[in-house]
Amino acid sequence: MNVYDEAHKLTQAIRESEEYKQYQAIKEKVKENPQLEASLNDFKSKQLALQAGQMMGQQMDQEAMAQIQSLYTILAQDPLAAEYLQCEMRFSLMINDVYQILSEVIDLGIKGMGGDAANGN
Template structure:
């Protein structure tokens, strides 16, 4: 069992050493040190989180809330560093998703959750 955790830690270290992670970390640091960008991003994420929670709880989202979210998104879209960060976050998310797919593929085969051919 310890061997599995050792391999998982090796994978975490490899991910941390990756170009994607390094770029993401640098972009995070750039935005953290830029008060305006940090505030813009925090506001955007706050609105986003609020809407997601309402959706999960089955609450109705008002037209006003949708417009507010749209305005926040338009604001962050105008900030080059924030857009770079979001693109890099998306790339990292895809990378982690692909790794997860590889790791869990034996379970998918075992439980037959992979798409059936034929």
């Protein structure tokens, strides 16, 4: 079994999944509405910035969180934006599940100094 061939099969399976197909289709619809596309990009950019800050140990910015929630509420009122956000979430969950499965083999034993890596296992 060639790992690279299997990786390409995984890529193909993802492309053939309903989550991927629906996400790609809704992305094309959103591209037809530049104002909505810009609003969604702004929302995602602010959301990613907040998440990146949290991952770096920064305290949660309540004002930024409120702004993101407000943007989400506004976007969710637009049927196309709501559908986009739902499709994006379903696709992201599927990809996250794949990452979780892959992380089982990618585990390099770096779970803290008291774990198996420290014991030479």
